[in-house]
Amino acid sequence: MDHFIYRDGRLMAEDVALEDIAATVGTPVYVYSTATLLRHFRLFDAALEGLPHTVCFAVKSLSNQAILTLLSREGAGMDVVSGGEYARARAAGVPGERIVFSGVGKTREEMRLALEGGLRQVNLESEPEMRVLSEVAHSMGVEVPVTVRVNPDVDAKTHPKIATGLSQNKFGVPIARAREVYAEAARLPGLRVVGIDVHIGSQLTDLAPFEAAYRKVADLTEVLRADGHAIERLDLGGGLGIPYTRSNEVPPLPLDYGALIKRTVGHLGCEIEIEPGRLIAGNAGILLSRVVYVKRGEGRDFLILDGAMNDLIRPAMYDAWHDIVPVTEPAAGAPTRAFDIVGPVCESGDTFAREREMPEVGEGDLVAFRSAGAYGAVMASEYNSRPLVPEVLVDGDQFAVIRPRPTFDEMIARDTLPPWL
Ligand code: LLP
Numbered sequence: 001m002d003h004f005i006y007r008d009g010r011l012m013a014e015d016v017a018l019e020d021i022a023a024t025v026g027t028p029v030y031v032y033s034t035a036t037l038l039r040h041f042r043l044f045d046a047a048l049e050g051l052p053h054t055v056c057f058a059v060k061s062l063s064n065q066a067i068l069t070l071l072s073r074e075g076a077g078m079d080v081v082s083g084g085e086y087a088r089a090r091a092a093g094v095p096g097e098r099i100v101f102s103g104v105g106k107t108r109e110e111m112r113l114a115l116e117g118g119l120r121q122v123n124l125e126s127e128p129e130m131r132v133l134s135e136v137a138h139s140m141g142v143e144v145p146v147t148v149r150v151n152p153d154v155d156a157k158t159h160p161k162i163a164t165g166l167s168q169n170k171f172g173v174p175i176a177r178a179r180e181v182y183a184e185a186a187r188l189p190g191l192r193v194v195g196i197d198v199h200i201g202s203q204l205t206d207l208a209p210f211e212a213a214y215r216k217v218a219d220l221t222e223v224l225r226a227d228g229h230a231i232e233r234l235d236l237g238g239g240l241g242i243p244y245t246r247s248n249e250v251p252p253l254p255l256d257y258g259a260l261i262k263r264t265v266g267h268l269g270c271e272i273e274i275e276p277g278r279l280i281a282g283n284a285g286i287l288l289s290r291v292v293y294v295k296r297g298e299g300r301d302f303l304i305l306d307g308a309m310n311d312l313i314r315p316a317m318y319d320a321w322h323d324i325v326p327v328t329e330p331a332a333g334a335p336t337r338a339f340d341i342v343g344p345v346c347e348s349g350d351t352f353a354r355e356r357e358m359p360e361v362g363e364g365d366l367v368a369f370r371s372a373g374a375y376g377a378v379m380a381s382e383y384n385s386r387p388l389v390p391e392v393l394v395d396g397d398q399f400a401v402i403r404p405r406p407t408f409d410e411m412i413a414r415d416t417l418p419p420w421l
Pocket of ligand 1: 276
């Protein structure tokens, strides 16, 4: 459920008309709903009630400081995967003890940054990384809580580019080698083993792969405890999918996911961490764009928008579907027409949808890409020297720009000339 609905013929973000935002901020622009973000975060929190838990928002999905601040004030922890994300979480006021540090290639500098600033745990992804962290922590005279991310070799049944839990993927250590790795972790100075970490992929629309992975983690917990390790925390990753189109079957709800967690690992007495990103942010954001031209092609018509692949890369990168709806509500039973919906970037890949049935829209009309809150703005670039897409946060009847659109001068001023030019 989200808070982008038609009222009196106009698409609203909570109590703000999207056309008012477009008039003030221009297009393209991302618009987020506070009520939706909070609602989704609270759903996860409620789903784990009864178990000690921390919901660590996956910062990579939507990393604007305003969003992180909002969620942090709500009590959210954060899952970060780079020094930059760590710095963002801290700048948003997230206490170190609520930050988990994931990612396959943490550098010494990133480790030092997080160890100095404080963190809840590092999720280790390989033995070489574990040895380096040991060295860094030991040299700083600290002991860092760690989990090892295990790769359970489970098929997440999602898009191959966002599946992470198969043995062919680069993530984690093979679960079959976990005992050896934990034995070494326990021997290394500067590390304190506190738990196990797993994350099998993103946009999962079926609970079965989670169930398979969490059962393996439960078994491993018993084995590692028998080996003498203090397994007190389980970080179960993120990945719960969202409905991208109304006609799709509805993915499982956080409540079902919480019940599954309780069923599979609830008996172990562990503190639970989860790292949802998409389900919190995805349907809490839209990308608002304007039709620049309607162009008649041979055998097809093109809607040429002012938003492009540099603003929202998901369709080009994963063939992802986003519902694209007019901001002025079409009359009931209004005729539709098939369009190829494209951006102005000079690549054929800059195509959002092919032969998409749309109500009649014309030049100057506004359209909204639904479900664009997660992995939207964060993956944007300035390709074709299109200034980075701005972001707006709505709360009730108020809205604020939370990242302004750079001017051309600002964009250009970031480059510097070498002294010899
Ligand atoms: N934890 C870890 C270790 C992750 O790698 C990810 C996502 C998450 C949590 C959050 O997963 P979520 O709850 O958002 O599914 N750019 C792609 C998605 C990449 C996901 C990467 N990892 C997309 O646009 O679909």
